[in-house]
Amino acid sequence: MTQEEAINWSRMSLEELQHYWNAYVEVDLERAGVDLSSRPTYEEITDAGYSGIAYALRQHHDMTLTEFLATVGYEEPGSSDGYSWGITNETTVDELETFLRSLSRRRGLVDSTIDTKQARLAKYARVYADLYGQADLVDQAVDPSNESTEYERVLGVFDEFDRELTTDASKLRYHSDVSQFYDHLERRSKVAFNPVAEIPKEFQWEPGDPDNPALSADQVRQIYEAVESPSEELLVLALCAWGLRRSEVAALHVSQLTLEGDDPHIAFDESRKNGPGTVALIYGVHELADRVDTLGSRDRRWNGYLFPSSKSSSGHIVGETVQQRFQRIAKRAGVRVDGGPPTSKMGRRFWYTTYLEAQKHLLENLQAIAADQGSSDEGVVLKNYLSEGERRKYRREFMRERLADAFEVNSTRKASENVSRLL
Incomplete structure (x- = not known):
């Protein structure tokens, strides 16, 4: 019986689902490398083994997954306009909204991240108001002589979070967003101090150490060796050699290619x-070009998607299909990670790991130049003596060498097969 089958979603009350989310789902999402600073997607939740929650919410609680996520700190995307903070203090609401606009405009955070921060800040303000009558967060931090009293008040809010939230990582995310808000006010001289700055020292919260496995070059080589069609070959390249998300692979269109x-x-x-x-x-440029040529010549009505689907209204496959196909190839190759089939995200992590190794190798090779320049820091050479174009060129050369280690075997095999067919 799988983990998914063992969970009786239909018997859980809404409160039990919320508790289960905090206690288990978030933990597994973090282990899977999901960035919980923004709202997780249905695909990411499914990858972690919890697809049944969406059906239970729809059938037994008349809620969408998005609506449920809003109740556990992940506000619905695009809900900022006319957002209900649930508090009456206008000064606090104005400053909270100014803070979020600043994050969006100056830091370029995407809407989903802004919405998630908004939901956490709103929860903090509501708990504060529940405990002390109103959420006068700004006024209480204006007078420096009030710092000791206000520290005890915000400590009471985080005592509530400590009891309510199951994981330390969740508690620290709430603290981080609230502390950023107070820092924003302090920089603008609207408050005299940040009352939550030292809060984590009161608790034994430890940041999560999620297990984020990446496929090794040997595992990628095995998977690439097991492909049985140009479509499968392109899928493995897109995930492991280009580092694309599975949704990006699914919707890849010829108009995006240069x-x-x-x-x-x-x-x-x-x-x-x-x-x-x-x-x-x-x-993998040649393989990609060949795929485009094949699709274009095979069907004059081709819609331009690299992974087309006549059954989908979008005209292309979905991310779940990319996941299933990748795992099917991995199973054929006999590749397993921690006892189970690797996810498509592990291919993407292989790309990132390989890129970091390439960057490290580049710096190691610059050490000799740094020594000749009388510097002990090869990073100085990288920054001051190489143009951006040169840095990009060298990074890509090192990266290409490492990718070749994982993918050249298949190219050699295909060349041999082509020779055999000619003989």
Whole structure:
């Protein structure tokens, strides 16, 4: 019986579901490497083994998953306009909204992250109001002589959080968002002190140490060796050689591709979680070009998606399908991680790990130059003696070498197969 099958979602009350979320689901999401500073997606929750919660919410509580997540600190995206803070202190509401606008405008945080911070700040303000009559967060921190009294008041709020929230990581996320708000006010001389700055020292909260496994080069090589079609080959490359999210792989469109010239890349617009930008195609350009040519020549009505689907209204497969296909290839290759099939996200982590190793190798090779310049810091050479173009060129060369370690075997095998067919 799987973990999912063992959970009797339908018998849980809403409060029990909320407790289960804090006690177990968030913990497993963190172990899976999900960034809980913003609202987790249905795909990420499904990957962690908790897809049944959405059905139970819909059938037994008349709630969507998004509505439920709002009750545990992840506000619905786009809900900032007309947001109900649940408090009556206008000064506090005005300053909270000014703080969030500043995060959005100056730090460029995406809407989902802003919404999540908003929900946590609102919960803090509501608990404060429940304990002390009103959420006069700003006024109580104006007078320096009030610091000792206000510290005891905010400590009472976090005592509530300590009892209510199950994981230390959740408690620390709430503290971080609240402390950032007070820091924002203090920098603008609107308060005299940050009353929550020292709060974590009162508790034995430890930051989470989630297990974020990445596939090794050997595992990627095994998976790549097991592909049985150009479509499967492209899927493995997209996850492991380009570091794309599975939803990005599913919706990859020919209009995003620049394959000619010295800088082949994939372009993303504002809808991407990290915002607009490009992903360099350091490896696998020929395979990608071949896939585009094949799809274009095979079907004159091709819609331009690299993983098209006639059954989907979007015209392409979904992220869950990418996950299933990747795990099917991994199973065929006999690759397992911690006793189970690897997730598509582990392929993405392989890319990040490989990139960091490439950067480290580059710095190690600059040590000799740094010594000749009389510097003990190779980072100085990287920053001051190499242009951005040169730094990018060297990083990509090192990266290409490491990716070749994982993917060249399949290329050699395919070349041998082609020779065999000609003989």
